[in-house]
Amino acid sequence: MSLRATAYAIGRALAGAAPDSVQRRLLKIRRLQSGIWHLPEQRIVYVVIPKVATRSVLAALTTFAAGEETVERGGSRAAVTEALNRYQRGAFPPEIRRLARTCFTFAFVRNPLDRLLSAYTQQMAAIETQKTIFRQHDIPFDVSFSGFVEAIASIPDEGCDHHVRSQHSFIADGDGLMVEYLGRFERLEEDWKALVDRFGFPALPRRHASSHAPYTEAYTPALARLAAERYSRDIELLGYEEEVARLTR
Numbered sequence: 001m002s003l004r005a006t007a008y009a010i011g012r013a014l015a016g017a018a019p020d021s022v023q024r025r026l027l028k029i030r031r032l033q034s035g036i037w038h039l040p041e042q043r044i045v046y047v048v049i050p051k052v053a054t055r056s057v058l059a060a061l062t063t064f065a066a067g068e069e070t071v072e073r074g075g076s077r078a079a080v081t082e083a084l085n086r087y088q089r090g091a092f093p094p095e096i097r098r099l100a101r102t103c104f105t106f107a108f109v110r111n112p113l114d115r116l117l118s119a120y121t122q123q124m125a126a127i128e129t130q131k132t133i134f135r136q137h138d139i140p141f142d143v144s145f146s147g148f149v150e151a152i153a154s155i156p157d158e159g160c161d162h163h164v165r166s167q168h169s170f171i172a173d174g175d176g177l178m179v180e181y182l183g184r185f186e187r188l189e190e191d192w193k194a195l196v197d198r199f200g201f202p203a204l205p206r207r208h209a210s211s212h213a214p215y216t217e218a219y220t221p222a223l224a225r226l227a228a229e230r231y232s233r234d235i236e237l238l239g240y241e242e243e244v245a246r247l248t249r
Contacts, residue, residue, distance in 0.1 A: 032158055033090035034170040037061055038099065044199065045099050047107040048088075049170050051115045051122075052185050056204045057108065057192075058168070061087075063202045071205040093173040100178060106195065107171045109238050110185035111226060111233035111249065114215040120148045121164045121212040133161045143171045153230040167234045177237070197204050216247060224248045 013112055014108030035048040035056065042132055062083040063071045076168060091099075099105065110118075123133050137160075139151045151159070157169045171179050188204065195201050203229060212218070219227065224247035235244050 024073045030170065033092055034096060035101075035162075036089060036091045038089070038103070039065055039087060042199070045105045046095070047171050048097065048103060049107055049109060049167050050165075052108045052110045053188055053204070054166075056206065058088075059205050060117050060192075060202050064200070069200075069202055080202065093178060096178045097173070100180065104181070104199075105179040106181035106183065107122040107179045108183040108185055108188070108191070109171075109234075111165050111215070111240050111243055112167065112234045112238075113227050113244060114185075115167070116149065116152065116164060116231075117145065117212055117215045117218050118173055118247050120145055122163075133163055136161050145218055146220075149223055149230075151225050153226050166231055168237050172237060182238075184239060189199050219247050221248055 008047055012100070037043075037046040039061070042065075047057075059071050059080075062080055063069075065087060067080060071210055096105065119133065121246060123131050126132075128141065129213065130139055133139065137150065137151060137155060143151070144156060152164050153165075155164050171182070173227075181195070183194075192201070192204050196203065224244065228244050234243055
């Protein structure tokens with residue numbers, strides 16, 4: 001384990017031993033962090049946005065960091081754990097800005113309304129102990145999608161589970177976007193290929209693909225307007241106005 005990873009693990013252990021009131025404050029602060037995957041030798045930083053092909057990207061980066069060319073199905077659990085300990089951690093915007101001065105930084109984004117439906121579908125399919133979003137925000141396990149949207153719409157980013165936190169909070173600060181390259185989930189293969197051509201990344205494996213119907217079928221105009229208001233900054237900054245507008249009319 002690297003020195004940084006060891007320090008991070010010690011910090012987490014100390015936080016876990018703190019009083020409940022301190023842990024709540026730490027959780028609120030941590031929720032405003034971005035998860036990053038930093039490959040210092042290659043000077044590459046991937047800023048992780050949950051529910052945007054994250055597992056596929058991390059599988060490819062783990063393979064790349066190991067010097068291999070093809071992602072093995074399933075992969076070695078030990079290798080994945082080692083890679084997580086070595087390369088993955090949390091970072092606040094100033095550090096991401098600092099890393100961007102010497103590293104290539106990238107992230108992938110997704111239509112916020114589609115991402116929200118994906119989070120709901122995943123939570124509904126999870127066993128009770130894994131319904132993280134529902135448990136954190138006291139949302140009934142049998143909630144309808146409209147009820148889920150209404151609940152999330154009332155929770156600000158600083159108190160929100162990272163799977164439904166606004167995407168701009170991971171990759172932007174008061175000065176705008178912090179990443180050099182921004183790919184889109186909607187054209188994942190094409191945008192990933194640009195990174196393959198530049199760095200020699202392996203092809204993306206298909207992991208945890210969404211099983212729900214197209215998001216356009218899940219929203220009424222009123223529900224789409226509610227979700228669009230909650231994620232208005234994402235929609236504007238990431239360029240999803242046209243797609244969302246078609247649902248809100």
